[in-house]
Amino acid sequence: MSPHPPASPEPADQPADPPATGRLDEEAEEVTVAVMAASRLIMAVSARALASIDDAMTLPQLRALVVLESCEPLKLAAMAATLGVNPSTAMRMVDKLEAVGLVDRKPNPENRREVVLRLTAEGRTMVERVLAHRRAEVRTLVGRLPNQQRAELVPALRALIEAAGELAVDPFDEVRRIGGIVADPLAPGGRDGLV
Numbered sequence: 001m002s003p004h005p006p007a008s009p010e011p012a013d014q015p016a017d018p019p020a021t022g023r024l025d026e027e028a029e030e031v032t033v034a035v036m037a038a039s040r041l042i043m044a045v046s047a048r049a050l051a052s053i054d055d056a057m058t059l060p061q062l063r064a065l066v067v068l069e070s071c072e073p074l075k076l077a078a079m080a081a082t083l084g085v086n087p088s089t090a091m092r093m094v095d096k097l098e099a100v101g102l103v104d105r106k107p108n109p110e111n112r113r114e115v116v117l118r119l120t121a122e123g124r125t126m127v128e129r130v131l132a133h134r135r136a137e138v139r140t141l142v143g144r145l146p147n148q149q150r151a152e153l154v155p156a157l158r159a160l161i162e163a164a165g166e167l168a169v170d171p172f173d174e175v176r177r178i179g180g181i182v183a184d185p186l187a188p189g190g191r192d193g194l195v
Helices: 021-053 059-071 078-081 087-099 121-143 148-162 169-179
Strands: 105-109 111-119
Touching: 021 059, 021 121, 059 078, 059 087, 059 105, 059 111, 059 121, 078 087, 078 111, 087 105, 111 121
Parallel strands: none
Antiparallel strands: 105 111
16 A cells, blocks of 8 residues: 555646746747737838838838827927937937928927927828828738637737736837837847937
8 A cells, every 4th residue: 555645636726837938938939929020010011101101201200200299399308218319319310300391499498408399280290191091001900800819919919018017117108109100129220220
């Protein structure tokens, strides 16, 4: 006879053992590849939308316009911080956008050493047209998904972001604020893709 009684089977309501490290590594890689591919898809859709409206403007310039549209009036330093670029890069971008009539730059009446930025009517129209074009293209893509997949898509992405905890600081508010025009982390020229 065995000195130990036979092990009893685990109750059905017990949580399953966590996946093995190897399987988690595979899942993490699959998630990374899928999210990066989806990010690249949105970047491509945004680029096509922009090219259909103005083929001379760049995505970083559009991103600056979208930031202005949601936050104006905005100081140059605040725009640089929001875009994650240094002030001289933001200044060069504003110079180009002002030259083509999309941004208006004025001294801050409260502090003449600061510059305050606003969209012009043409700048506002540009943002509206590009984002409407992108929304239509994304709507077409989402419409191709079966109902079940479409219903699960956003909750799954939100769950991933929520699992990040403090790494994801107000991600949905931030993306809405910058119109989903995010810097391409794989772009030549570094994190901001502006160089």
